[in-house]
Amino acid sequence: MSYQKPTAGSKGPAERPAKGSAKGSTKTGAPAGRPDGEAAPASAGKAGKTVTLLSGGNPQIAKADGDAPVQDYIAAMPGWKRDVGRRLDALIVGCVPEVAKAVKWNSPLYGIEGRGWFLSFHVFTHYIKVTFFQGTSLQPLPPGGTARSGAARWIDIREDEPFDEAQMAGWIRQAAALPGWVP
Numbered sequence: 001m002s003y004q005k006p007t008a009g010s011k012g013p014a015e016r017p018a019k020g021s022a023k024g025s026t027k028t029g030a031p032a033g034r035p036d037g038e039a040a041p042a043s044a045g046k047a048g049k050t051v052t053l054l055s056g057g058n059p060q061i062a063k064a065d066g067d068a069p070v071q072d073y074i075a076a077m078p079g080w081k082r083d084v085g086r087r088l089d090a091l092i093v094g095c096v097p098e099v100a101k102a103v104k105w106n107s108p109l110y111g112i113e114g115r116g117w118f119l120s121f122h123v124f125t126h127y128i129k130v131t132f133f134q135g136t137s138l139q140p141l142p143p144g145g146t147a148r149s150g151a152a153r154w155i156d157i158r159e160d161e162p163f164d165e166a167q168m169a170g171w172i173r174q175a176a177a178l179p180g181w182v183p
Contacts, residue, residue: 051076054106058123061103069103080159081123088121088130091165095172104183116180119172127156130168133181138174140167 051072052060059076061069074085085108092099092110100111111117121130135142135153144154155171157163 053078056123056125057081058106060106063102063104065100065102067101070101070108073103073106073108077123081128084128084157084163085121087165088128088168091169092119092172095169096176099176111180112176116182118175118178118180124156127158130155130157132171132175134175134178135171137178138171142171 053076054060057078059073061073061076063069070089074082074089076082077085089108096110096112098112100113102109102111102117107120107122109117110119117133119130119132121128129144131144131152131154132138132142134151135145135149136151138153142153142155144156145152155163155168
């Protein structure tokens with residue numbers, strides 16, 4: 001998934017419905033996430049809030065600015081991904097203490113006030129994708145990207161493949177120093 005800046009009137013990257021389906025549902029109108037038409041399993045976020053898990057286990061959190069919705073998103077991440085989400089959030093805050101946070105398009109975003117977003121992560125079935133919006137400017141270049149990715153580059157974090165926190169910290173610091181993505 002590319003996180004290129006949407007054009008005027010277009011939807012953001014994760015707001016686009018899947019081809020042939022309405023947002024949040026399958027072709028039959030059943031809730032997304034399970035082929036049997038049952039709602040995706042829910043998990044408890046902070047303060048016992050029930051959070052719907054979308055396709056791939058991605059928590060559905062209302063769009064909002066600030067740390068609280070990001071912490072709700074992380075608390076609702078399933079299984080091993082929750083611990084990785086906590087580690088990522090702590091690493092980002094440690095590298096960029098003045099970081100601004102929000103949840104948009106069912107993904108936590110991190111940025112610098114007045115300069116835009118520099119990083120996002122998103123839960124998929126078997127991994128967490130950490131996207132750097134100006135990733136082509138980072139050294140070394142993060143491994144994920146396609147011809148259609150524009151400047152965005154990413155790294156996929158999988159359960160059985162620990163990520164290099166020192167390398168991630170270097171990318172975070174570099175990304176925070178660049179002009180960010182402004183939706």
